[in-house]
Amino acid sequence: xxxxxxxxxxxxxxxxxxxxxxxxxxxxxxxxxxxxxxxxxxxxxxxxxxxxxxxxxxxxxxxxxxxxxxxxxxxxxxxxxxxxxxxxxxxxxxxxxxxxxxxxxxxxxxxxxxxxxxxxxxxxxxxxxxxxxxxxxxxxxxxxxxxxxxxxxxxxxxxxxxxxxxxxxxxxxxxxxxxxxxxxxxxxxxxxxxxxxxxxxxxxxxxxxxxxxxxxxxxxxxxxxxxxxxxxxxxxxxxxxxxxxxxxxxxxxxxxxxxxxxxxxxxxxxxxxxxxxxxxxxxxxxxxxxxxxxxxxxxxxxxxxxxxxxxxxxxxxxxxxxxxxxxxxxxxxxxxx
Amino acid sequence: xxxxxxxxxxxxxxxxxxxxxxxxxxxxxxxxxxxxxxxxxxxxxxxxxxxxxxxxxxxxxxxxxxxxxxxxxxxxxxxxxxxxxxxxxxxxxxxxxxxxxxxxxxxxxxxxxxxxxxxxxxxxxxxxxxxxxxxxxxxxxxxxxxxxxxxxxxxxxxxxxxxxxxxxxxxxxxxxxxxxxxxxxxxxxxxxxxxxxxxxxxxxxxxxxxxxxxxxxxx
Numbered sequence: 001x002x003x004x005x006x007x008x009x010x011x012x013x014x015x016x017x018x019x020x021x022x023x024x025x026x027x028x029x030x031x032x033x034x035x036x037x038x039x040x041x042x043x044x045x046x047x048x049x050x051x052x053x054x055x056x057x058x059x060x061x062x063x064x065x066x067x068x069x070x071x072x073x074x075x076x077x078x079x080x081x082x083x084x085x086x087x088x089x090x091x092x093x094x095x096x097x098x099x100x101x102x103x104x105x106x107x108x109x110x111x112x113x114x115x116x117x118x119x120x121x122x123x124x125x126x127x128x129x130x131x132x133x134x135x136x137x138x139x140x141x142x143x144x145x146x147x148x149x150x151x152x153x154x155x156x157x158x159x160x161x162x163x164x165x166x167x168x169x170x171x172x173x174x175x176x177x178x179x180x181x182x183x184x185x186x187x188x189x190x191x192x193x194x195x196x197x198x199x200x201x202x203x204x205x206x207x208x209x210x211x212x213x214x215x216x217x218x219x220x221x222x223x224x225x226x227x228x229x230x231x232x233x234x235x236x237x238x239x240x241x242x243x244x245x246x247x248x249x250x251x252x253x254x255x256x257x258x259x260x261x262x263x264x265x266x267x268x269x270x271x272x273x274x275x276x277x278x279x280x281x282x283x284x285x286x287x288x289x290x291x292x293x294x295x296x297x298x299x300x301x302x303x304x305x306x307x308x309x310x311x312x313x314x315x316x317x318x319x320x321x322x323x324x325x326x327x328x329x330x331x332x333x334x335x336x337x
Numbered sequence: 338x339x340x341x342x343x344x345x346x347x348x349x350x351x352x353x354x355x356x357x358x359x360x361x362x363x364x365x366x367x368x369x370x371x372x373x374x375x376x377x378x379x380x381x382x383x384x385x386x387x388x389x390x391x392x393x394x395x396x397x398x399x400x401x402x403x404x405x406x407x408x409x410x411x412x413x414x415x416x417x418x419x420x421x422x423x424x425x426x427x428x429x430x431x432x433x434x435x436x437x438x439x440x441x442x443x444x445x446x447x448x449x450x451x452x453x454x455x456x457x458x459x460x461x462x463x464x465x466x467x468x469x470x471x472x473x474x475x476x477x478x479x480x481x482x483x484x485x486x487x488x489x490x491x492x493x494x495x496x497x498x499x500x501x502x503x504x505x506x507x508x509x510x511x512x513x514x515x516x517x518x519x520x521x522x523x524x525x526x527x528x529x530x531x532x533x534x535x536x537x538x539x540x541x542x543x544x545x546x547x548x549x550x551x552x553x554x555x556x
Binding site: 099 | 454456457459460461462463464465466467470474475478479481482553554555556
């Protein structure tokens with residue numbers, strides 16, 4: 001930990017089309033430390049896929065440098081670059097497995113490329129399939145596997161050459177929520193067990209929240225904000241960051257007012273997450289000032305004072321929501337704890 | 338007319354036709370396969386774009402494909418004599434057959450390789466594969482079923498051309514159809530040669546498709 005593994009300095013990338021020059025990345029500075037699970041989040045078209053491809057030079061940057069493990073990649077020739085790429089695995093949204101090879105042969109592929117003997121490659125590939133929990137599907141072809149299984153094979157394949165970093169380009173975007181969770185758990189497990197640095201490109205905040213320790217928010221070809229996930233999640237400083245932390249709020253800051261509401265729980269079901277449902281329904285945050293509730297035999301008793309948003313309509317909507325749930329709600333402005 | 342010699346002659350015709358077709362197809366692949374691969378790798382979205390070379394090769398392939406086979410056959414007679422020492426018979430026919438099938442095969446190979454998902458190629462690049470390795474270990478194996486279907490199309494097309502070569506002294510079933518059916522009005526023999534040609538096409542096409550399907554792992 002602590003040692004910079006991937007350093008990006010003043011990186012820009014533009015594409016020339018017939019009509020105009022399109023800037024995909026504009027003056028990007030980013031440091032990814034060894035052992036990080038680093039999230040890069042952005043809307044589609046923000047340039048995040050181009051950024052990850054600049055890290056292993058699948059896309060050559062127009063300007064700026066990429067340092068990997070202290071080595072400047074922008075100056076390397078094709079042959080040296082191919083060697084460096086072996087220490088950076090990559091997985092993709094569409095898995096990109098070789099369809100005419102079995103799972104085992106897919107994992108062998110990067111080892112064959114690196115010139116390993118076939119018997120050694122097979123042995124190593126079996127270990128890797130075991131690591132991703134797919135040893136029983138070694139002889140299956142990709143089309144016989146589910147999406148999650150395919151991504152596991154892809155992960156095993158990306159790890160075959162003992163890389164220092166794993167680049168994930170929207171690796172869970174084609175998967176359902178349950179499979180996404182299991183793939184993310186596998187990635188975190190690999191990060192802990194092998195000390196592997198992981199870079200995750202995504203458009204979903206839930207992915208970042210679940211496993212990343214650091215995050216960079218990329219917006220309109222620039223890094224809008226970067227820092228610890230916990231910091232950005234609690235105190236997003238830019239509109240771009242708020243867009244991800246409060247999806248649906250369209251990036252508008254909802255300011256909390258002095259307007260307060262006292263909710264009295266008088267024996268309603270404690271199984272129902274009333275407050276959370278209210279926040280989701282009204283798409284606005286509230287602040288809990290005081291709470292004293294008890295759960296007696298599945299019934300909730302007690303009271304709670306919450307601070308409401310400034311906007312009057314929103315506050316009234318919350319009152320209506322709570323009352324519709326059969327709870328007592330009264331105005332408690334200027335509440336002093 | 339239906340004696341033993343007729344039967345022998347037909348059998349020999351089948352043999353000559355197969356000889357011309359198969360040998361020409363093999364030679365045509367030796368030329369067409371590398372050209373097809375180059376057309377894919379040197380294209381703008383290929384793994385090693387070479388705009389000028391691609392354009393030149395693209396035009397050459399189109400030019401050679403648009404020359405009618407019979408014209409090509411006659412036009413290259415001096416070259417055919419240089420290579421085989423003769424201009425008549427089955428062996429001589431192999432030269433024009435090869436030259437006319439090669440650009441056609443290059444296009445077949447090109448279209449087969451283009452079916453391979455660009456993402457798979459990108460994955461191989463991310464693992465540090467060289468361009469040669471990508472061709473040998475990704476493009477060709479991944480396109481194998483499609484290449485085999487192309488192979489069946491190529492063989493049957495060359496067989497059709499070989500019958501045309503028979504018209505100008507090429508030998509094989511085409512020559513028999515021309516000499517007996519066309520010049521002597523022996524419709525029976527002509528019909529039999531046509532039936533043989535149909536059968537051969539059916540067999541090659543059937544075998545090609547069967548192998549392609551049995552080797553395809555995408556189902």
